[in-house]
Amino acid sequence: MHEELNQFARNNVWFLVPKTNEMNIIGSKWAFRNKLDEVGVITRNKARLVAKGYNQEEGIGYGETFAPVARLEAIRLLLAFVCMNGFKLFQMDVKSVFLNGIINEEVYVEQPPGFEDHQHPNHVFKLKKVLIDKTLFIKKADSEIILVQIYVDDIIFCTTKDSLCEKFVAAMQGEFEMSMMGELSFFLGLHVKQSKDEIFLCQSKYCKEILKKFEMESCKEASTPMPLSCYMDADVAGKWVDQTKYRGLIGSLLYLTASRQNIMFVVCLCARYQANPKESHLKAAKKNPQISQRKNQCWSMVSFLLSYTLNWIFRF
Numbered sequence: 581m582h583e584e585l586n587q588f589a590r591n592n593v594w595f596l597v598p599k600t601n602e603m604n605i606i607g608s609k610w611a612f613r614n615k616l617d618e619v620g621v622i623t624r625n626k627a628r629l630v631a632k633g634y635n636q637e638e639g640i641g642y643g644e645t646f647a648p649v650a651r652l653e654a655i656r657l658l659l660a661f662v663c664m665n666g667f668k669l670f671q672m673d674v675k676s677v678f679l680n681g682i683i684n685e686e687v688y689v690e691q692p693p694g695f696e697d698h699q700h701p702n703h704v705f706k707l708k709k710v711l712i713d714k715t716l717f718i719k720k721a722d723s724e725i726i727l728v729q730i731y732v733d734d735i736i737f738c739t740t741k742d743s744l745c746e747k748f749v750a751a752m753q754g755e756f757e758m759s760m761m762g763e764l765s766f767f768l769g770l771h772v773k774q775s776k777d778e779i780f781l782c783q784s785k786y787c788k789e790i791l792k793k794f795e796m797e798s799c800k801e802a803s804t805p806m807p808l809s810c811y812m813d814a815d816v817a818g819k820w821v822d823q824t825k826y827r828g829l830i831g832s833l834l835y836l837t838a839s840r841q842n843i844m845f846v847v848c849l850c851a852r853y854q855a856n857p858k859e860s861h862l863k864a865a866k867k868n869p870q871i872s873q874r875k876n877q878c879w880s881m882v883s884f885l886l887s888y889t890l891n892w893i894f895r896f
Contacts, residue, residue, distance in 0.1 A: 581610065581627040581692075581694070581695070583627070583757070584627050584628060584629055585629070585692065586757075587756070587757060591709065592708060592709070593707065593709045594689070594705040594706060594707050594708055594709075595706055595708065596691075596697060596700055596703040596704070596705060597688070597703060597704060597705075598700075598702075598703055599688075599702055599703060599704045603688045603704065604688065605688045605689070605690055606631045606687065606688065606689050606690065607631070607632035607689075607690050608629055608630065608631055608632065608689050608690050608691070608692055608693065609629075609630060609632060609693060610627055610628070610629060610630075610694075611629075612625070612626065612627050612628075613628075614626070617766060619785070620785065624673075631689055650715040650729055650730065650731045652768075652835070652838055654715065654716060655729060655731075655736075655767075656838065658716070658727065658736070659772075659779055659781070661727075662727075662738050662779065663777075663778060665740075666776065666777065667727075667738040667740065668738060668763065668774060669736050669737070669738045669764040669772070669774060670736070670737055670738065670745065670760070670761075670763055670764060671734065671736050671737075671761040671762070671764045671765075672734075672735040672736075672737070672749070672758050672760055672761060673733065673734060673758065673759050673761055674733040674735065674758050686706065687707040688704045688705065688706055688707070689704065689705045689707060690705075691703070691704065715729060715731070716728070716729055716730075721744060723740075724739065724740045724741045724744050725740050726738070726739040726740075726744050726745070726748055727739075728748075731767075731768060734767065734768075735752075735758075736764050736767060766785075769786040769789075770782070770783060770786075770838060770839065771783065771784060781838065781839040782839060783836055783838065783839045783840075786835070787836070790832040790833075790836070793828075793832070794829055794832075812849065812850075812861070814853065814856065814858075815860045815861065818858030818859055818860045818861075819858060819859040820856070820857075821857050821858060821859050821861070821862045823854070826854060826857035826861065827854050827857075830847065830850055830851045830854055833847045833850075834847055834851070
């Protein structure tokens with residue numbers, strides 16, 4: 581928590597001002613999480629101070645929202661470009677989320693819980709900077725190039741020249757509290773194995789997590805992602821189930837398509853029923869044997885997807 585606030589002070593993010601009745605003040609709270617490596621070992625404890633933005637109204641409290649979150653498709657394109665050109669990807673970790681962009685609006689935030697100023701306990705912070713909204717940066721120096729991709733507080737980058745890489749690392753560490761993690765091996769749940777001419781992706785850790793989350797750790801392995809004959813309909817008369825749970829299942833599988841494109845068709849087929857998921861859909865996803873014979877033809881739809889990953893769980 582002290583590290584987080586020290587970064588705010590170092591980057592000159594805000595300053596204390598007296599509170600008035602005309603101010604629209606946003607609350608703040610602490611968020612904690614453990615950062616894990618590819619085998620699930622805790623590598624760092626993180627504390628983030630976040631604003632309670634849900635108290636704001638669009639058009640009044642804010643005009644637009646953004647965060648430095650790269651899309652998975654952009655990351656895959658970067659990996660493809662790196663592989664095509666024979667580059668090597670490296671990774672850096674930031675101790676605090678970037679707060680660099682100069683803010684034009686007046687935004688006031690409550691003092692962090694537990695760290696109120698003793699001399700001015702009723703003051704609030706006025707923001708001077710906000711999150712940057714760019715995620716991909718490109719710099720050219722003569723015939724050399726450096727590519728940098730940002731995902732919140734993680735950075736992956738590659739260069740055509742070692743000296744350019746060293747200058748970039750030195751410049752970033754001089755400006756921010758950062759640690760060099762070396763060659764990229766694990767990023768956003770993706771295991772990355774780089775060779776001279778190829779890059780291999782694997783999501784074994786992520787597979788284990790979703791199998792545990794949906795109580796399918798003991799499921800049987802499958803050799804194909806779906807049966808040859810399958811039938812699934814809207815089941816209008818069926819019993820409703822929790823939309824959040826069903827959508828979470830589909831969302832998890834969609835992210836898994838980052839390394840398993842061959843399950844894309846069947847995942848999208850199941851995704852058709854996210855708006856009104858019924859018990860038959862969830863039973864089919866969880867391979868419940870008590871389904872009628874007609875619907876039982878697709879019992880293995882999502883179950884096959886989850887269990888199918890077991891065959892690839894340690895494979896690159």
